[in-house]
Amino acid sequence: MHGGQHKQHHGHGPDDDHMVHSHGQHAGHSTAMFKDRFWLTLALSVPVVFFSPMFAHLLGYMPPEFPGSAWIPPALGTVIFFYGGMPFLKGGLSELKTRKPGMMLLIAMAISVAFIASWATTLRIGDFDLDFWWELALLVAIMLLGHWIEMRALGSAQGALDALAALLPDEAERVTPNGTETVPVTDLAPGDVVLVRSGARMPADGTIVEGQAEFDESMITGESKTVARGPGDPVVAGTVATDNTVRVRVTAVGEDTALAGIQRLVAEAQASSSKAQALADRAAAFLFYFATIAGVVTFIAWILLGSLPEAVTRTVTVLVIACPHALGLAIPLVIAISTEQAARVGVLIKNRMALERMRTVDVVLFDKTGTLTKGEPELKDITAVDGTTPRELLAVAAAVESDSEHPVARAIVRAAHHQGLDLPTATGFSSMTGRGVRAMIDGRTVQVGGPALLRELDLTETDAMAATTRQWAGRGAAVLHVVDGDRILGAVSLEDAIRPESRQAVKALQARGIKVALITGDARQVADAVGAELGIDEVFAEVLPADKDKKVAQLQARGLKVAMVGDGVNDSPALARAEVGIAIGAGTDVAMESAGVILAGNDPRAVLSMVDLSRASYTKMWQNLIWATGYNIIAVPLAAGVLAFAGVVLSPAAGAVLMSASTIVVALNAQLLRRVKLNPSQVR
Structure with a gap:
């Protein structure tokens, strides 16, 4: 590297x-x-x-x-x-x-x-x-x-x-069958497992296989808060494990790392x-x-x-x-x-013209998933039948889901941990494809699943519960029921979580006289719910990835200058067509050729930095x-x-x-x- x-x-x-x-x-x-x-x-x-x-x-x-x-x-x-x-x-x-x-x-x-x-x-x-x-x-x-x-x-x-290049350690501790050996970073290859001690820097990009630690990623994202990373989470070369030792399987070395990509940009x-x-x-x-x-x-x-x-x-x-x-x-x-x-706050300007054009932008078009929202489900609401408290319902659901790797299961377990709940012991976990999961708690079979599960068990909700879950579904939430034997205990709703910073970003852009639009492949009711919550000016829903650049062209045909903010994966044509293409959350995938600007972190407020800097520098x-x-x-x-x-x-x-x-x-x-x-x- x-x-x-x-x-x-x-x-x-x-x-x-x-x-x-x-x-x-x-x-x-x-x-x-x-x-x-x-x-x-x-x-x-x-x-x-x-x-x-x-x-x-x-x-x-x-x-x-x-x-x-x-x-x-x-x-x-x-x-x-x-x-x-x-x-x-x-x-x-x-x-x-x-x-x-x-x-x-x-x-x-x-x-x-x-x-x-x-x-x-x-x-x-x-x-x-x-x-x-x-x-x-x-x-x-x-x-x-x-x-x-x-x-x-x-x-x-x-x-x-x-x-940043100097931030990379010269040596790494590679895990071998007999312990560890110290090797030059240049000798690492994808697939190697390295030991990263507390206070040490990541020698390469990788995925944590054992242990969890708070990582200081400020050198990549500009964000000062440390980020918790555990097994299965990606980590980036140059970041620091601040409190614990972790074992990491190397996925990219040298010129292929995020750091090298950012330097090229x-x-x-x-x-x-x-x-x-x-x-x-x-x-x-x-x-x-x-x-x-x-x-x-x-x-x-x-x-x-x-x-x-x-x-x-x-x-x-x-x-x-x-x-x-x-x-x-x-x-x-x-x-x-x-x-x-710009680089100091994690805004990497790849093309100077993008910085110059940013001051003329009339509308910022955000791709919803992963940009204004976190792109992962979050527990939103709980409803329980009489005789069961929402906390008890969540504890039972989390116990059943605790062995599942599904994002929805992880969201339920995470919510239970956040509330500090003691989970009952669940045994005999099994997954029922398309219907849900089941496990034994205190000798009883408890199942968690969607509407297909209720149809299979021929169960119906109470009128009050049905009214609540209909409202959730109307908002685009995923609804899961918790069933104990042949009795519905209650239901939980999960939605794509809106980033807390998104609200501020939208308001601040509007205060600068710039319209904010939202584009997503999600169903109309989901998109409208997010649009209403954030106070967005215009919402494009149910847009196929291939048609995103057509929407940009439509806005341009109305005489508007467009900045498109997306995660760069299926947004490339739209990012390229917009006056300014901004790829967000690119800390680990910075090879986004179509964007003129890369936001190293996931904070949509960084778009404001671009607007202010563009106006000031011009x-x-x-x-x-x-x-x-x-x-x-x-x-x-x-x-x-x-x-x-x-x-x-x-x-x-x-x-x-x-x-x-x-x-x-x-x-x-x-x-x-x-x-x-x-x-x-x-x-x-």
């Missing part, structure tokens, strides 16, 4: 090229490289800035003079240009070769112009006062800082996954491009042409006015100022932070784009000297300071996304 997962550990992997082509194909430029170059460049920049006559004049101090002091800025400035500037010079060249001018070419042009102009001034070639060493130094330092921040942010959702998310990213690329190309044309026009205009030094000074200033690093930071930073924020993208490009469109003409006649000229120094400020504003603005509250349990 470790083999293929670290390919994107440092910065971008090969698949990320499209995403960063405005940054000159960072392939090979790792986060650590930008960080190291930034710190060294910053250290070298301090003396360059301090000994710069232009900067000293700005702040009104005299730099100390001693033999060779005048050569400190050019000497260190040259080191900065070649060492710190190299990633940009290489990136600029590759953008020139591919004829896709963008951010790297702009930066390369700005620092090269500053470098040449500064040397010309230092060597007194021509009558120029273009001592740009300090500006070159700060420009390179700020650009390196920007790229470092950006790549760190881009790497952090990926980093969260690398952290986020790697895809990082590589998938978005419309807004293309927008930033186009803006960078536009600014390159804008800066180049502005530079040429500035040069010609000032030459015509008869001032060569002024022409060079203004042109250089224009080209240095036009370097819009703020733009390079604007979109990737927002996308990176939003992907990372706003931030536009704010950043407007800020980044707006600053340039105003600063460049000022630097060119458009208002020189009125005495308003943007000095090279002021231009550099402004440019740095715009970069910092964009970076800080993107960081504000971290304040968007996404924890599903804090839903308003």
